[in-house]
Amino acid sequence: MVGRESLEPVEPEPRESAVSAVVTPASGAALSYEDCYREHFRSMVRVAFLLIGSPETAQDVVQDAFVRLHRRWASVQQPAAYVRRSVVNGCHSHHRRLRLERRRRPDPRDLATDLDADEITDALAALPHRQRAALVLRFYLDLPDAEAAEILGCRVGTVGSLVHRGLAQLRKDIER
């Protein structure tokens, strides 16, 4: 596992000014923290849910991510990117805590207990965190590899590799 994953999210773009940090560059319209929260909360919880498997824990991780965003609101220029990375890191930290607690790999069933899980869900849950995150970012959020690389803290090429290996493992597990 790459250590950088567990670090605090890094502001992806250089800071221009504190005031501009509250402006959405794309639209030019003022985006308050509250607006940002309402806009991204649900999708972030779903991403976290896909990575963790528990809706309650997912919501907890996302709330913490928004707390971190709030503390850095004045200096973060791309709040959505910041939160995405923070959520992925939070999910990774959650898995790491689980591993430390259980001294073993997370039980795939833990990720599928809340819903009627299917084969793919089971197989996805069994993947290492980074592979799972890469698949979720690619196939759920439809993020380009460059953005996924930013979130995962790795090179763009590594994202492709993670996706490739993740899909290969999924195929293998499903065929089994």
Add this chain to the structure above:
Amino acid sequence: MSIEDDLRDSLQRRADSVHPQPDLDDVSERTASRDRRTRRFLTAGLVVALIAGPLAGFAIGSAGDDGGGDVATGGATSGQEIARSGGDAAAMSAAPFGGAGPLAKLFVRTSPDGVEIRAYRSTPTVVALTQPVLCPAGASCPEVAPECTVPTPESMVLGELSTDTAVTVATSVGSQVSGIDVSAAGWGTFGIEEGGPARWVIASVGDGVENARATFPGGATDEMEPIDGVVVLASRVDDPMAEGAALELLGADGSVVQRVDLTPGGGGMATATSSGSGSGSSGSAESHVTLRSGSSSSASRSSTDANASSSVSSSDSTGPGVASSCIATPTPLPNPVLVPAPDQPLPAPGEQPADAAAARTAIEKAFSVAYDGGISDSAAKIAAVEDGEAVLPVLEAGSNGAFAEQVKSASAKVLEVVFTSPTEAAVRYDIVTSTSRFNGLIGGAVSVNGSWKVARSTMCKDISLAGVSCPPAK
């Protein structure tokens, strides 16, 4: 269907199965909780800076002392000592609150039931806690009237208390008083989680007080003769949740001349409860402060705090420079989280300046410069604020104070300007700091000799959130 399509469908189905509900209140609570933890951490650091450093210096100095003269360490000036504890004189260097004077040992004593007490006096060189510190963060923060500013305290008293299981630090910042009187008194409890709770009382008293006695919950008492106007009393208590203590000041004939009930709201004192440090009922330590007007006090924090709390009670007597009404107003500590925009309209427009558009641009620039904590150009700051020369030192104090990070990271954005006269305007604006957003604040701008500036009252109101206050307007 490919594995990719299956995966995409599966992820979508699974994600759609959860319906999270946004909960901004929860975010606010978490943010406040995290800020409390940060404050506790900083407080612990302050305690270390205040106590551990000086004590280490004192220990080093004492090791080489021949038992007689002054011991000065860390560049402290000798001769500032005040020693009444068996001739063990020492003057120590300390740097509390960003540059205080020397820390002088007052006394060492032990309570009847074994609580060890060490008292020191320091002399802060910057404005200490003032009433505006307790003002809530946000637009509802009242204007700080000149008579509500608190003069820099003459000195700060530190009491280090320890049992065999816990240690805490009590502080009191009080003006010197004469006669049989008390200028500042605080009480608190420590050692709760450690299983050996003890209650302390610290007070600055007048020179007419011959003896001071504290009666604690359960009936235990501790008393001492004031030393340099300071008493620190303590006792172990069985019930740490029993509130308060009673402080009695005794005259030369041994009679009780004055009794102060130290409770969160007792003794007929107006109470201003401050929060921001967690629950007092569940923490390992708590502390309370009673102020005499004209003095400024701070409560202690235990170095082992898990959850500390503090409350402030103010007596209704008048003192130098402070109106009792100023400190009788309930003023919770700032809650530096999401501050909703107040639903307050700006005043109706009045006569407009000749070039309103240019005036608005000038106002926006003035707010931008005045509130930009990253700008160190003093001349620009002075030019951007009404009475800038008088306000600049306050801004600098804020930049170096307890909320330096917030001040230095601050920026303002003007949202709305309404000209109420050709030389006055009401302004709605946001302030963003590294930890807080204050939305929709309302302030003013004035035109001075043709230049639009942030109104002095507006800047003083906002900078007061950083724990510093402007001097009275000329």
